[in-house]
Amino acid sequence: MPAKFWNGQKAIWETTSIDGLKTMEPDLVIQMYRSMLTIRLFEEKAKQLYQSGEIAGAIHLSIGQEAVAVGVCSALRLDDAVFSTHRGHGHLIAKGGHLPAMMAELMGRQTGCSHGCGGSMHMFEPQVGFMGGNGIVGGGLTLALGAAFAAQYRGLDGIAVVFFGDGAAQQGTFHEALNLAALWKLPYLAVCENNQYAATTPFAAAVPTADIAPRAAGYGIPGIVVDGNDCLAVYRAAAAAVERARAGDGPTLLECKTYRVEPHCGIIADRRPKEELERWGQPDRDPLEHLRREGGLSDSVISAVRHDVEAELETAVAFARGSPYPDPAAFLQEHANT
């Protein structure tokens, strides 16, 4: 799918020095692949632990959407703020989150990245600029305005990124946030992960147009559609938007077309058409395969990365299992207030 602009401008990255692999460090591609594989294997492990009852509650998996998280976060600095969604494990991993603390959070332990208070939907790791998942669809859109505002207020060149699904684009906060971000030229990047389903409702049943990105024209900002399963394409588009935001030129709406391979969450039946699931399950649609091919990664590199990531995950699971649950009395002491 070619990237395109909606308000008559040239694609931003055509005017920047960021031009794909020619200027991209080979290490960065390996790093991206490693990050995507970490998300994939983390999610598969989480699914397994959920099914076996070691993880409680609801978990929303982002298998198949790894390229969006990694493509965008690879264009960010540690001090840039990311606001995530209910489907946010991948965003945190891509931003540099620590796997043992994430796994411990999923298991409700004191050592979790939210000390057991958040769970899958509410992971926080502000030390790496991860400002939280969000259980409310569209909730992060306005919070990210605040981090962008804080950077602008202090005269810093940090930016704020909000990930949201195609479902969230139908919330009022989408309009309010993009309008204000554009009005105040906030260093803000709105990343719509269009995975084609809002819970179980297909995109076409919720949106009268083919894309979300053209709405950017209504706010006078660039709106870009990119193949969300092509990590390098996402990276290039995000890097251009980040550069624009850092330069003080305001926000960008980046729509990444992808597909949610897993059901909405573990507790809702999946009734999507079989042909559709099969089509998106093909290797040519798999974002990891795509990057391996595009990035020319050798089998030996792939296998070394996989070996590392599997070991890291094993350590993370062992750490989580060995960690204590939080103490209810200490929790109430800290948080209860009348």
Place this chain on the structure above:
Amino acid sequence: MRMLQYIQAINEALHEEMARDASVFVIGEDVDQNGGVFKTTQGLVERFGARRVRGTPISESAFAGLATGAAMSGLRPVVEFMYFDFVSVAMDPLVNQMAKIAGMSGGQLQVPVTVRAQTGARTREAAQHSQSLEAWFLHTPGFKVVMPATSYDAKGLLKSAIRDNGPVLYIENRLLYHETESVPDGEWTTPLGVAEVVREGRDITVVAIGYARKLALAAAQALEGTASVEVIDPRSLAPLDLATILSSVSKTGRLVVVHDAPASCGFGAEIVRRVVAQGFDLLDAEPLVVGSAHVPMPFSPPLEDACLPSTASLTAAIHKIINR
């Protein structure tokens, strides 16, 4: 000592806190346009500039969410809701985000936001501009809630709210804006969670919230010679200074709570619950709550007056309990 209007008290607190702390900024509709609709932000944009005094589009969700995210990033926003009623279009950022972030993050992030919301009935503005919605926020873990009824507390509580490290809902009353009273020279703050015994009495305790403090003082005056009325203004509803209320009830044995919000599921019912739970044996008569009628507030003056607590209705309630 000097004379100070309630509205000037709010304005002075904003000026002083913005001068004291560069991370404090003000955001809301019209706050940069001649001091806003009610003039509470007078002079701020001229003194501190447009960077720190941010007039917004009519987008309550956006600015409430922005304030939350800015506070998570280390700033100290003061958000203005032109009317308390308008919080209903920003309930997600207020209730699901602002109030929850500290808890959900396991205490890693603080959200030092002051939410100013202006309330008041008796102004013939009908059902969507007359509500006292404090109970919604008192029911939401994560918020502190204060309701100043004097110039002294309007200034002192706003300064405390801005310096607090969590979300504080600061509810001001437009009917009190032009009330004037004598205040001390120099700087002061009113601590959160400390009630004021406004008037001492022996026969009955009247806990009066917000504007109702005026009604309670007028009723106490009217009953002089008949009953000795103790009036307590909690000032801060969460945290609540229950000890001061219990201590008063231990002396009087009788309790009436009065507020502009409807009596059903209002904070008066909660005060009664706590007094009954912790001081049942102190009571000589059933505790009462005087609030507004459970109706969308009507416009027509005789209808609105009939639906709100008044000195007369409070006096009647006190009579009922005293003569039990």
